[in-house]
Amino acid sequence: MTHKRTGRVLLIYTGGTIGMGISPATGALEPLDFAHLITQMPEFAAIPTGIDVHPFDAPIDSSDMTPERWAQIVQIITGLYDNYDGFVVLHGTDTMAFTAAALSFMLENLTKPVVLTGSQLPINQLRTDGKENLITSIEIAAATDSHGHPRVPEVSIYFNGHLLRGNRSTKINSEGFDAFESFNCHHLADAGVNISYYDHHILRPDFERPLTPHFAMDTNLAVFTLFPGIKEATVRALLETPGLRSVVLRTYGSGNAPQQPWLLDALTEANGRGIVMVNITQCAAGTIEMARYGGGFLLQHAGVISGHDSTVECAVAKLMHLQGHSTDTDFVRRQMSRALCGEITVA
Ligand code: ASP
Numbered sequence: 001m002t003h004k005r006t007g008r009v010l011l012i013y014t015g016g017t018i019g020m021g022i023s024p025a026t027g028a029l030e031p032l033d034f035a036h037l038i039t040q041m042p043e044f045a046a047i048p049t050g051i052d053v054h055p056f057d058a059p060i061d062s063s064d065m066t067p068e069r070w071a072q073i074v075q076i077i078t079g080l081y082d083n084y085d086g087f088v089v090l091h092g093t094d095t096m097a098f099t100a101a102a103l104s105f106m107l108e109n110l111t112k113p114v115v116l117t118g119s120q121l122p123i124n125q126l127r128t129d130g131k132e133n134l135i136t137s138i139e140i141a142a143a144t145d146s147h148g149h150p151r152v153p154e155v156s157i158y159f160n161g162h163l164l165r166g167n168r169s170t171k172i173n174s175e176g177f178d179a180f181e182s183f184n185c186h187h188l189a190d191a192g193v194n195i196s197y198y199d200h201h202i203l204r205p206d207f208e209r210p211l212t213p214h215f216a217m218d219t220n221l222a223v224f225t226l227f228p229g230i231k232e233a234t235v236r237a238l239l240e241t242p243g244l245r246s247v248v249l250r251t252y253g254s255g256n257a258p259q260q261p262w263l264l265d266a267l268t269e270a271n272g273r274g275i276v277m278v279n280i281t282q283c284a285a286g287t288i289e290m291a292r293y294g295g296g297f298l299l300q301h302a303g304v305i306s307g308h309d310s311t312v313e314c315a316v317a318k319l320m321h322l323q324g325h326s327t328d329t330d331f332v333r334r335q336m337s338r339a340l341c342g343e344i345t346v347a
Helices: 034-039 067-079 096-106 130-142 232-239 261-272 294-301 312-325 329-336
Strands: 008-015 020-022 029-031 050-060 086-090 114-117 155-159 162-165 189-191 195-197 221-225 246-251 276-281
Touching: 008 034, 008 067, 008 130, 029 050, 034 050, 050 067, 067 096, 086 130, 096 114, 096 155, 096 312, 114 130, 130 155, 130 195, 221 232, 221 312, 232 261, 246 294, 246 312, 261 276, 261 294, 276 312, 276 329, 312 329
Parallel strands: 008 050, 008 086, 086 114, 114 155, 221 246, 246 276
Antiparallel strands: 020 029, 155 162, 162 189, 189 195
16 A cells, blocks of 8 residues: 655644744743744755745743643644644643644544644754654645545644554653653654554544534633541542532552541532542543452542543543533533543443
């Protein structure tokens, strides 16, 4: 099978280290004019793909990413969807996994590649990882299969030789170039001398259906990590937060919690008030099996639902998306138990 590499790709530059330079005033990294930066680099002139750059008006460190800015990215992609074969979103690594997960829900029935990438060192530094990350992301975003369909028609993260499903990815390293992994999902591709695509792990959308963008996100949720000795007052204060609609509960192992009557009572009461509580493991890999131990069984009894093998980033983004679209708690709970775009493994 031969794979063409042609077409047009839109680079959406949101900010992040990849496009930063050292400020002479403060010595800290700050965003530069990315379009200008890459036109200075001979490597980019050699890329056979047509590239346009759409920068954010004010590029950001991704620590400042917000659901409103996700909506801005969705708006850009939707508005220019027919003009491009694929999209590369340049993004800081800190919240890239959240953005990738959010975009996967906001871009329903996506039929074109949306590849997020960035770098640990600015692209104009000698040892940068940014050039390879960007150049390969562009190649992946433009790649088509033997039927002329996009090779990877889903939201993904490309970093340090690996293409990962966006809503399965986690930042695992604040310093190393190997900054992302998707522990519960096979890589979509690995890049070495050649790019090896794992086609049977890549989503196949219905290419006849139109893209349906979603913009509403409701952020009335909390993430709460259990630890030995956690206080009842802390748990109750969190569960009684005004306006709270859901909680991502980060439990031990396969979904266990201390078998304390006060915890069970607090969770049961919250469930009675319509708060959706989703059980996610604190482990980097593996899934929730609440019936396996007594502590997990009690959580189930209190109304906590399984988050299966979701990442925390994905559970947060999915809850925001579902809550943004429905006030029906049962609907949110049902959708949390289904894979909408490959984000969880359900038997
Ligand atoms: N703080 C930066 C950001 O997330 C780090 C990076 O780009 O890797 O925007």
